[in-house]
Every structure is written in C-alpha cells, then in structure tokens.
Amino acid sequence: MDANERREILSAILDTTRECVIVANKDSRVSGWNEAARRAFSPNSSPDGRRISEVLRDLELHEAFGRALNDGLESEIRLEIAGGERKFDVHVSPLDLGEDREAIAFFYETTRLDRLEIVRQEFLSNISHELRTPLTSILAFVETLEDGGIDDEANNRRFLGVIRRNAERMNSLIADILELSQIEAGRVAVEPTAVALGSLVNEIFLALGTKANSREIKLVSRVDPSVRVFADIQRLEQMLVNLIDNAIKFDRTGGVVTVSYENRGSVDVISVSDTGEGILPEHLARIFERFYRVDRARSREMGGTGLGLAIVKHLARLHKGDAAVESALGQGSTFRIELPALAK
Numbered sequence: 604m605d606a607n608e609r610r611e612i613l614s615a616i617l618d619t620t621r622e623c624v625i626v627a628n629k630d631s632r633v634s635g636w637n638e639a640a641r642r643a644f645s646p647n648s649s650p651d652g653r654r655i656s657e658v659l660r661d662l663e664l665h666e667a668f669g670r671a672l673n674d675g676l677e678s679e680i681r682l683e684i685a686g687g688e689r690k691f692d693v694h695v696s697p698l699d700l701g702e703d704r705e706a707i708a709f710f711y712e713t714t715r716l717d718r719l720e721i722v723r724q725e726f727l728s729n730i731s732h733e734l735r736t737p738l739t740s741i742l743a744f745v746e747t748l749e750d751g752g753i754d755d756e757a758n759n760r761r762f763l764g765v766i767r768r769n770a771e772r773m774n775s776l777i778a779d780i781l782e783l784s785q786i787e788a789g790r791v792a793v794e795p796t797a798v799a800l801g802s803l804v805n806e807i808f809l810a811l812g813t814k815a816n817s818r819e820i821k822l823v824s825r826v827d828p829s830v831r832v833f834a835d836i837q838r839l840e841q842m843l844v845n846l847i848d849n850a851i852k853f854d855r856t857g858g859v860v861t862v863s864y865e866n867r868g869s870v871d872v873i874s875v876s877d878t879g880e881g882i883l884p885e886h887l888a889r890i891f892e893r894f895y896r897v898d899r900a901r902s903r904e905m906g907g908t909g910l911g912l913a914i915v916k917h918l919a920r921l922h923k924g925d926a927a928v929e930s931a932l933g934q935g936s937t938f939r940i941e942l943p944a945l946a947k
C-alpha cells in the first residue's frame with residue numbers, strides 16, 4: 604500500500620468519526636481533517652493547507668503538535684474555543700503514513716459533560732447546605748438540654764419540639780431528594796388511566812382543609828364532576844398536593860385558592876390559582892429549579908424544601924406534559940399542569 608492509498612483509507616475513517624480530527628504535516632499545516640473539524644474550527648473556508656495556528660489559535664495545542672512532529676511524543680491537552688463556550692479534551696500523537704512524520708489530533712468535546720458536572724456539584728453543595736442548617740440547630744438544642752436545659756421545666760419541651768421539627772425537616776428533604784433522583788434516573792414509571800379530576804381535587808381539599816382553615820383560606824374547585832384527565836393518579840395527586848399546598852402557604856390570610864380545568868385541544872390544562880402577593884418576573888423563570896426559592900428564610904420557616912416545584916415539573920414531563928406558571932404582582936399566581944388530552 605502506498606502513501607496515497609493509506610491517506611485515502613485514513614480520510615475515509617476520519618469521515619465516519621463524530622469527534623473532530625485534524626492532521627498536520629511537518630510544516631504544521633493542515634493536511635487532513637474531517638467534516639466535524641471543519642464545521643467546528645473552520646466553518647467558512649476549507650482548512651486545507653492552512654497553518655494549525657491560524658485554524659486554532661492556542662499555544663498549548665501548537666506546542667503539542669510540535670512535540671508530536673519533532674519528537675514523536677503524544678500529548679493530552681485541554682482546549683477551549685469561542686471564549687470558553689466549547690471545551691475539548693485533545694489527544695495529539697505522531698502519525699507515520701508516508702515519508703515525513705505527521706501529527707494527528709482527536710478533539711473530544713466535553714462541553715456538555717462539563718456543564719452537567721457543574722450542575723451536579725451545585726446540587727451536592729445545595730444538599731449539604733440544606734441539611735446542615737437543621738442539623739446545626741438540632742445539635743445546639745441537644746447541647747442546651749445537656750447543659751441543664753433538661754431540668755428547665757418551663758422550656759425543655761419546647762427544646763424537644765425544635766429538635767423534632769428540624770429532624771422532620773431533614774426527613775422530608777431527604778425524601779424529596781430521593782424522589783427527585785429516582786425520577787431523574789428514569790426509575791419512576793407513570794401509568795396513566797382516566798382519572799376523575801373533580802373527586803381527586805375534593806379529596807385533596809379535604810386533606811389540606813385544616814391547613815387552609817387555619818389561615819382562613821377558601822378552597823374552591825371549578826372542576827366539573829364529568830371531567831376525566833389521562834394521568835397516573837398517584838403522580839397527579841402528588842403534583843396537585845404540591846401546588847395546592849404552595850398556594851395555601853403563599854396566599855394571603857383570608858385568600859382564595861381555586862383549581863380549574865380547561866381543555867385546549869390536544870392538551871388538558873389544570874390550574875391552581877391563589878390570591879397571594881405574586882412572584883416577580885425575575886424569579887418566575889427559575890422557580891421550577893431545584894432549591895430555588897424567592898425567600899429562603901420564609902420557605903424554610905414554612906417547612907418547605909425548595910424541591911416541590913422541581914418534582915412537579917419532572918412528573919408533568921414524565922406524562923409528556925409540562926408545568927408552567929404565570930403571576931401578577933399583588934394579585935396572585937397561577938400554576939398550570941398541562942397533560943396530553945384523552946383522545947375523544
């Protein structure tokens with residue numbers, strides 16, 4: 604096989620590779636490339652024959668090609684292009700096809716993985732922080748009890764109460780985190796059936812009635828008894844409990860929480876509205892993110908984990924639907940669950 608044949612085979616293989624690949628000759632000019640590399644690094648013109656340093660201005664990459672061409676050495680480097688928007692692990696090694704040694708570089712894009720890694724780290728650090736807060740409180744009150752508080756008859760039960768509340772908080776946090784990770788790992792299957800929405804809403808109102816009463820909040824269902832939606836009943840209940848519970852929590856004293864239903868062609872929309880203070884536009888866009896809370900201290904005080912809406916969104920998407928929110932400051936918020944409608 605002569606050098607040309609070898610080059611043709613190489614070129615055919617490179618074209619089947621999804622990773623970007625560039626070959627440089629002894630003058631550090633591009634002598635081979637694949638379509639992925641052209642698109643990523645030289646979108647407007649052919650890279651053929653151009654200097655590597657022109658196609659990709661990166662000193663480390665330039666040196667890695669130098670080491671491969673001059674010393675026959677392999678290198679691994681990190682490369683960022685477009686101002687850090689795209690990131691690559693690059694493997695550069697010598698390539699002997701013909702008379703003169705060349706160098707070949709494989710670019711493994713890590714942009715997406717890097718982003719996921721950041722999300723994962725943020726999540727972990729959020730979890731640690733969220734768990735530490737109640738734990739610190741528990742430890743402090745245990746110490747107080749140990750230091751004599753246990754004999755302080757006027758307060759010892761109150762100390763125990765604080766410990767219990769914080770332990771319960773940790774418990775619900777862990778339950779929510781586990782739930783979320785189960786859903787994200789695809790281990791939660793939804794089994795949709797035709798659900799009588801009206802009775803489900805009434806049951807949830809019954810369960811949350813005491814809480815609503817304690818703040819003189821009226822619970823109103825505008826769902827017609829004949830309405831059927833196509834959903835996994837337990838998961839739908841979980842979504843609605845989350846939304847109605849939030850609506851009660853964030854409504855004003857004496858407010859109204861209304862659940863309604865509307866069919867919009869191929870989509871069924873279930874809305875939960877409150878008459879609370881509403882949510883500022885800058886928060887609206889992020890409110891379904893895990894641990895995102897408008898007022899951290901207030902949410903904690905009310906026993907919130909900051910994960911409820913993230914779970915609602917995930918569950919709605921598992922149904923091939925979605926969750927959304929609208930709000931007018933001073934007038935209240937409306938959270939919607941959108942589900943694919945039952946075929947008529």
Ligand code: ADP
Binds near residue numbers: 909
């Ligand atoms: P939490 O456990 O804090 O309720 P969620 O994920 O359920 O967590 O909600 C996230 C945040 O969204 C809440 O802390 C609150 O700031 C805001 N929020 C949710 N529902 C409402 C609502 N009906 N009215 C106003 N703000 C709301």
